[in-house]
Amino acid sequence: MAAFEPVLTKGIGELDLADIDVYKQHGGFSALEKALKEMTPEAIVGEVSASNLRGRGGAGFPTGKKWSFLPKDGRPRYLVCNCDEAEPGTFKDHMLLRLTPFAIIEGLIISAYAINASHVVMYIRGEFLEGYRIFKRALAAASAAGYLGKDIMGSGFTMELILHRGAGAYICGEETAMLESIEGKRGEPRLKPPFPANAGLYGMPTVVNNVETLCCVPHIINRGAGWFSAIGPPKCPGPKIISVSGNVANPGNYEIPMGISARELLEEYAGGLLPGRRLKAIQPGGGSSAAIFEEDLNVGIDFDSLAAKKTMLGSGGFVVMDDRTCLVRASQTLVRFFEHESCGQCTPCREGGQWVARMVGRLEAGEGSVNDLRVLGVINNTITGTNLCPLGDSIMPFLSSVLRRFPEEFAAHVQQAGCPFQKAPEFSAA
């Protein structure tokens, strides 16, 4: 295989890609020109399908397939760009938004043309005010250059973009909650079916795509599906940005060829652990994912390899915990997150999240019991898989995985009636 060449992050940190001229000088909008002048919408959908691009927002659904579900019934179609990145440990879309906004715009226009959506909504997380302002300026520049609006580049394709700012709610990253939010309602996920492809925004056929997914599209147009599908595992190929954070030497966003090992990502890209530390646990796919451990480091960083390890690539938030980390405290932090972000519609998520948060909080405070440990060991079965959306299913995976791997650490919190790490931060693993 040829040496991997980053494309999504190319120029970031070296060039001012938020300047339209700089973006164009480095090949920007060439894919748009090719798509609009040389390709039919069907050909673009075909190319994206053939590339095996899978959604980068978390679920990993094949993008071409998602596009092809739209009914051909003449109703107006919507494309929504999901820039509501809030999965703990994930910060790639936030970077793309601030540092290469035209790549998102180019991906959006090509994708809208491909699915014949004349209405596009860009939903930007409320906390990303700086990113919102950068993107707004970029839109004005793209508009002035004739890339938005009527008859784009003489193609006859017309597209209007609505820029929409969120107001603080993790759940709005779930696609149907996002549609509710754009409609001016509480961000509560919808019961599916009907799926957004049939009844999405304002009841119309809708596709929701993640920022990074859309940023892949121009490169697939320029270099072809064959180039994309040759990077990494054939069923989940491509370049992928992984957000590495936690106890590593060099936290940051790294663009990798899908499928490299967790070890390579940790050691070659992120500079490894800090001197003298030992690895304890890694969340490979954001706050919702089950942990992997020292013995799992050969696993491939891609959708299917991580799923085979009973965890997930998710949104690509790779959070590293070394031997100083109290896993009860880490679990408490994550469970509290989901408790806080639950929309409250489904009982297992709303009540379960609160119960688990209380139990883990008790344990960490030294007030937990053996019975709490027993309940935490089995409660997964009554919370996971019983909710409308994946949020409820995200409460338990990390906690369950570290409780199984380090039961003695949880037990120690009960036996010592407190957190051993607060007394002796030097924990020796295994």
Place this chain on the structure above:
Amino acid sequence: MTPERERRGAQLVAKYPNAQSALIPFLQACQEEDGYVSGDAIRDAAELTGITPAEVESIASFYSLLFKEPVGKHVIQVCRTLSCMLRGADELRDHARMRLGLANGETSADGRFTYEEVECLAACDRAPCLQHNLEFHYDVTPEDFDRQLERWRAEEPAVTMPAE
């Protein structure tokens, strides 16, 4: 509704195929002006979008960046989620609480500062992080916090929560 607010509301409604879509942007605009989502804003938003004030309140209550009570001129939001926790968010939290003399969610008696602990801000490579009036501050040590706080104490920001 004030004429200015009516004008802004009409602009927002015109942006969307459906009036209710303008609800949250409108509340953001009201908050920019009033410092929070006031009772007047709730009534104005109901009038603008054709839903009841109770519905507006329910919707507003869903979103963490819409404040239902007056907040300080300076809103400090410290991230408390895992990646920040692994790199000193607990220490930053304790320090910020102590310096401000505020618990999570409190506003100072003089109405100058509001302190909140919030969830992942998507800046995990530069942890611990915080937002001050939605502006990011990265790799914040307790010493950085003190330096910033001195600056904030001397400042009177025109807008706390900008709508755009």
